Structure formats: C-alpha cells, structure tokens
Amino acid sequence: MLRVKLKRYLTIYAALWKNSIVREMSFKANFLLWIVVELLWFALQLSFFAVIYSHTDRIGTWSKWQVVMLLGASHFIQQIFTAVFLTNCTQLSELIRTGRLDFMLLLPVNTRFMISFRQVDLGGFVNAASAVAVMIYAGKQLHLSPGWEQILGFGSLAAVGIVIHYALMFLLASVSFWTVRAQGIVWGYYNLFNIARLPDEAFRGLFKAFFTFALPMLLIANVPVKLLVQKLGSPFEMFLLLGMAAGCLVVSEAVWRMSVRHYTSASS
C-alpha cells in the first residue's frame, strides 16, 4: 500500500520536474544570467573571507579553509533548498490571493505535497554544483580524506538542514492565511540564511542561543561541516540538529493544518 502511494507521488513529482524544465528552457538567457548572479554573490562571500584571512589566521578555532568549506556547505544547502522549495514557499501567498489554492485543495493528492514540490528551479542545482566544487577544493587544501561514512553523514545532515529551512519557511508562508504581510516575513527569513554561512564560534549570548534553539541557522551548515573537518567533540550537536528538525517539522505541519482548517471553514 505504502509502495503504491510512494510510486504515485514519485510519478507526479517527475511530471512537475518536466514542467519546470520546459518552462526554464524557454527563457535560456535569463536562466544563465541568474546562475551568473548567484556565482557572483558566492564569489563575493568567498572574497570577504579571503580578505579577512589576509589579516588573521583564525576565527575562533576555524582556519581559512575550514571557513571556505563552511561557505561551500551553506551555499550548497541554500541552493538545493532554492532549487526544490523556495519558489513554492514564496508562492503560497499568491495561490491564496488568486484563489488557486481552492483548486489545489480539491485535488486527490496531498495539498502540501503539491504546493511544496510544484516548481523546480534548475539553476539551483547548477549553483549547488559550484558549491560542491569549492568544498572539494577546500577539502584538498585541508588534506582531508573523508570516508564514505563521513560523506554520507555530511549528506544526511545537510539534508536535515534543508528540511529545517523548508519547515520554517513553509510555516512562515502559512502565515499568508492570516495576514497580507506574509511575503515580507518570508523574505525576511530568507535573509537570515546568510547567518548560516558564519562559523558558530563567533557568536555568543542571546544571539547564539536564538539562532541555535529557535531558528537554528547556526546548526544547519556548521554541524555537517564540523563532522567533515572533525571538529565535533561529541554527537550532541548532531542530535540537536535532528531534534530541531523534528521540532520544526511538527510545528510547521500543525500550523499548516490549523491554517487550512480555518481557511476552508471560513470560505465554505
């Protein structure tokens, strides 16, 4: 039964992918230009740290190439998130406003699945590849030779990070059911992504606590990278990341269901 359901959803997802590819290819120049823009911003961040590390050799216990690895990893996570989820989260308020959500609620498919996976931003995958390239280069500079378990561990933790971004952003997008200001809040959250690019040791106090236990920006990229460069003293942080992911998903789903219930009862 579960197998059939899974196959069905994968088929639908494949169709959504094809749709997205067709649409993107009709705007080829734009597609390429956006990749250029993202590469430029990535290069900008790398330059920032290149300049900083010409004046120091440590930030806390983070060396230059460890920070480059961190930048690559957070860029990777951000780009995969952008490719798979971002447009869909930001479009939720449009769907509500134009009434298209009503149509989607009627479909015999889980609505949240349809909304979350509707569009794919292929450029994100290209940018993610550039991030991986940077990570590999940094790994070489650090003389790292990670085993399969470490790479798998990194991949899984990165995926958990993406799930956290998705859960939180979808949660914030669900606020569109209640107010018009949701777009601004969603983009505000996206701006916070940049904090995930910074080494957690730089932060203290309330700021650090908030971005670890409330909006876990400081966990998302830091934990997987620390696993890879062997900075993790204990598995505590990994469990913290997993715990936060579970928590965010639960809250996100609860808010979604509550919002839809409120919405459907109001309009019927």
Next chain:
Amino acid sequence: MRKYWHVINIGIQNTLVYRVNFLFRAVFGLIPLMATLFLWRAIYAGKESNGEVAGYTLARMTSYYLLVTIVDALTAVAEDDWQIAADIKDGNISQFLLKPMDYMAYRLCLFGTGRLIYTVVAVVPVTLFILLQREYFVLPPDWGTFGWFLVSTVMTALLQFFMSYTMALLAFWVLEVSTFIFILFAFEYIAGGHLFPLDILPPVLAQALEFTPFPYQMFFPVSIYLGQTAGATLWQGLCVQVFWVAASYSLARFVWSRGIRKYAAAGG
C-alpha cells in the same frame, strides 16, 4: 518648479503607506549587522589586545559598519529601480512623454521622498542599536568633518540614484532587468565598501578600484567621517566624487534618449 513640489508631496503620502514595511526592513537589517559585528569581534579576539586590522581598531571597525548602516539608510536605492523598469515594461512612460515633466527629475523626487520616510522610520531602531554599541562608536573629529561627511553623503545618494536609474533603463531593450540590477548591486556591495572597509584590501586592489565609481558610494563618506580622508585627499576625493556624479548623470541622460527613441519607434 511647483509641479515637482507636488510630486514630492504625493511621494511622501504614497510612501508613508509603507512605513511599517520600512520599519520591518530597518529592524531586520540590524540582524546581519549584529552578525558581522560578532564576526569582527571574534577576529579581534584572536589578536593580541589592542590589535589592529589594517589600521582599524575594533572601535573604528564597529563604527565603520554602523556608519555604513546610516549612509545606506540615507542613500540606498530600494524600490526605485524596479519601479522604473516596470514603468517602462508596462508602458507607463508614455504618459510622461506627453506631460511637461522630466521623468528623471520625477523619479529623483520620489527617490528623495522614499529615503526621507525610510530614514525617519529607521531613526529609532538604528539609534537604539548605536546607543547599545556606544562604547565602540567613534565621533567625528570636528564639525567641519561632519559637514563634509553630509555633503559627500548627498553626492553618494545622487551617484547611486543615477547608476541604478541607468541600469533600470535597460528595460527598454531587455525583458528581464532584475539580473542586471542584482549584478550591479553585487559590485556596489563589495567594491563600494558595504561588505568591508576598502582599505583592508591589498593596496594593489584598493588602487585599482579607484578607477571605478564604487569606492565613492559607501566608502568615501564614511572615511571622511572617520577622519581618514582629510585635507588635500578630502578635496581630491570630493572632486572625483563630483566627477562620477556628473558622469553617471550624463550616461543616464544618454541612455534615456536612446531608449526613448527605441520606445517611440515601437509605437509606444
């Protein structure tokens, strides 16, 4: 002349509607600022006490970023370029061709009112933040310096406006200007001193940048305030800044005349 006062009046009224959005943006913008300050604090902590980075103590570095925030509030082109591009794409320019009003002057008035309202709204959160950081906030050496800082800031505003205006005019030729606007913004962000003070760059790079208008955007007024640019270098710098303002103004006029010719030829 009176018609432009009218534009300013309407501009203020229209922009006041967005005062809550502006407040959000101003407050939200403090978060990445805090993150950057934390980062620098960690960098300085790694050096001996009273260490310096390219002549900047922690206090001056902190002040640099606080001043950048202030200058940014006063001079940043937030929505104007998108609106100009939209006006061109939607054909709203046509009505301006019939009216005895110069579109650039009109847009300049709206830019001014937008910045005015934003600054008024942002004054409270930004001042509070600066008060929290007051032990690191450096005051200008004297009133004269502060005066020149203000003059330079006004020129920065003009320079940024003319450059963004010219970019937005690409809408006459290209369907999607957003990528070009973002590319310009990326260059302004790093080469303009928004990301870090330009004099921590290796001298060769810093000198190369002197051939571009970018250092005369964010970096120049702030360096005046911090007393780094004084005497002969101040006069020289101001002349160069005036040159760039004039050059970007001329370019804007030129691109406009070409664009209008194409626009009119298309039957707009």
